[in-house]
Amino acid sequence: MKERTIDVIHKPLLSLGALAVTLAVVVLVGRADPTGAQTFNPEADFTVTNPEPEVPSDVIASFDLPIGDVNFAADINFFPREWGIIPGDEIPIGASVGTVTSGATLGLINSPCNQEVPVVFDMLNASLDRGDTVSMDDEDDSLTEDFAEDNDGNGLDDAIDHYPDFIDRIVDEQPIRRSAGITIVAGTPVLLQFLIFEPGTLVDDLIPTDEDLGYPSVTFLQDAGDPDLDPSPGVITDFCTPLTVLNLELGETADGDPIMVNPQSGTYTFTAIAAGLRDSDGDGYENTLDTCALDPNVGNPRVQVDGDLDVDGLDAACDPNDDPAAGGTDSDEDADGYSNRQDNCPLHANGEAEDNQADEDSDQIGDACDPDPSVENGELSTVTIEKVVTIGDGTGPGGPPSAEACPTCFVLDENGSSVGDGDDGGSSSGIIIGIIVAVIAAVVIIGGGAAMMMRRREGA
Ligand SMILES: [Ca+2]
Numbered sequence: 001m002k003e004r005t006i007d008v009i010h011k012p013l014l015s016l017g018a019l020a021v022t023l024a025v026v027v028l029v030g031r032a033d034p035t036g037a038q039t040f041n042p043e044a045d046f047t048v049t050n051p052e053p054e055v056p057s058d059v060i061a062s063f064d065l066p067i068g069d070v071n072f073a074a075d076i077n078f079f080p081r082e083w084g085i086i087p088g089d090e091i092p093i094g095a096s097v098g099t100v101t102s103g104a105t106l107g108l109i110n111s112p113c114n115q116e117v118p119v120v121f122d123m124l125n126a127s128l129d130r131g132d133t134v135s136m137d138d139e140d141d142s143l144t145e146d147f148a149e150d151n152d153g154n155g156l157d158d159a160i161d162h163y164p165d166f167i168d169r170i171v172d173e174q175p176i177r178r179s180a181g182i183t184i185v186a187g188t189p190v191l192l193q194f195l196i197f198e199p200g201t202l203v204d205d206l207i208p209t210d211e212d213l214g215y216p217s218v219t220f221l222q223d224a225g226d227p228d229l230d231p232s233p234g235v236i237t238d239f240c241t242p243l244t245v246l247n248l249e250l251g252e253t254a255d256g257d258p259i260m261v262n263p264q265s266g267t268y269t270f271t272a273i274a275a276g277l278r279d280s281d282g283d284g285y286e287n288t289l290d291t292c293a294l295d296p297n298v299g300n301p302r303v304q305v306d307g308d309l310d311v312d313g314l315d316a317a318c319d320p321n322d323d324p325a326a327g328g329t330d331s332d333e334d335a336d337g338y339s340n341r342q343d344n345c346p347l348h349a350n351g352e353a354e355d356n357q358a359d360e361d362s363d364q365i366g367d368a369c370d371p372d373p374s375v376e377n378g379e380l381s382t383v384t385i386e387k388v389v390t391i392g393d394g395t396g397p398g399g400p401p402s403a404e405a406c407p408t409c410f411v412l413d414e415n416g417s418s419v420g421d422g423d424d425g426g427s428s429s430g431i432i433i434g435i436i437v438a439v440i441a442a443v444v445i446i447g448g449g450a451a452m453m454m455r456r457r458e459g460a
């Protein structure tokens with residue numbers, strides 16, 4: 001995999017929240033190729049619960065990063081293009097379409113990054129009507145954000161049956177399916193969404209629009225990525241490995257409406273491409289986790305006191321005074337409002353009174369202390385995982401499900417062919433039924449980047 005491609009995809013992801021990574025939907029199997037990724041070795045698994053051809057089947061995907069790895073910056077999945085995908089307007093609004101279960105590891109309130117936090121989302125089919133929107137703010141002053149209320153009293157949180165308005169500020173395109181789930185994390189309602197767009201959709205100027213890549217599917221956590229948001233100090237000060245993600249995508253609703261339908265008998269390759277976060281000083285700790293991003297650490301930021309005698313979160317490699325007896329302890333060394341572990345320049349004031357954690361090159365080292373603010377420090381470790389999945393007995397040319405098997409499957413009208421024809425299937429046909437699960441699995445711990453801690457830019 002070319003570095004360029006990952007880099008291209010990585011950048012827009014960086015604007016997303018920390019927890020987004022925990023929600024990364026990875027539909028893949030196998031082990032990572034560790035080439036060039038000594039500290040980024042994701043493992044993935046993939047299961048089709050019913051491998052019969054041309055029937056709805058659940059897809060269970062897992063993705064794990066072991067402790068000690070850098071967390072990931074981006075993850076892009078590709079469903080085989082022959083998979084049968086049912087558009088959201090063919091599925092009842094509010095129908096259950098899956099579950100996301102994740103085990104995240106967080107650092108809270110400037111403590112070591114070792115708090116295991118389980119997060120579960122029940123995903124529901126959600127409205128695609130961009131003309132009927134809901135705000136992520138509490139515009140009616142009810143003390144609950146509007147998206148997590150049921151103001152129209154139909155039993156669905158408003159983010160389900162109304163389109164969150166921030167999405168258009170990130171991707172100004174019509175999706176063909178949206179699923180959404182809300183769960184409470186630390187007392188705050190958190191919204192997770194998966195959006196699937198038509199092949200070739202310009203999701204972002206920096207994401208390839210080649211139709212051959214299939215359907216871009218983008219994950220949103222809260223409104224992370226909204227250009228109207230700014231960082232702010234918060235309680236989540238780090239997000240690191242280990243990380244586990246289990247994603248169940250249902251093949252059909254409880255009422256038997258199809259959601260995803262297997263292709264014809266054959267073998268199909270799932271591919272995932274993931275990128276690990278940058279580690280400027282090569283000490284094994286990504287820049288977001290490393291309070292001394294430019295100096296190899298003395299200790300491990302996941303372990304209390306290790307390399308940090310005064311327990312202020314600043315490793316001795318750069319702590320100007322690591323001796324507690326000498327009054328070295330200072331959880332916000334530069335007194336800029338961001339605690340050391342959340343601050344992308346712990347020794348340089350760059351809080352809200354200054355440039356507020358500005359990071360031009362998105363390498364998680366703030367402009368205020370970045371030795372080269374316009375060139376990323378540290379490499380992205382890229383990993384590609386492929387898995388061949390067998391449907392039916394695996395024989396035959398394969399191809400998308402027939403129109404009889406899936407009359408509601410999304411059809412890409414190209415060269416006169418359609419998914420439902422069933423007579424020109426096979427991987428070499430012009431039909432493109434791929435999916436890029438461009439899981440916006442980005443990581444920005446720095447800058448108060450944790451999604452829940454973002455807030456509306458003033459005047460926005
Ligand atoms: Ca370091």
Ligand SMILES: [Ca+2]
Pocket residue numbers: 307308309310311312313314315316319321322
């Ligand atoms: Ca210290």
Ligand SMILES: [Ca+2]
Pocket residue numbers: 334336338343344345346347348349350351
């Ligand atoms: Ca600072």
Ligand SMILES: [Ca+2]
Pocket residue numbers: 359360361362363364365366367370372373
């Ligand atoms: Ca930077």
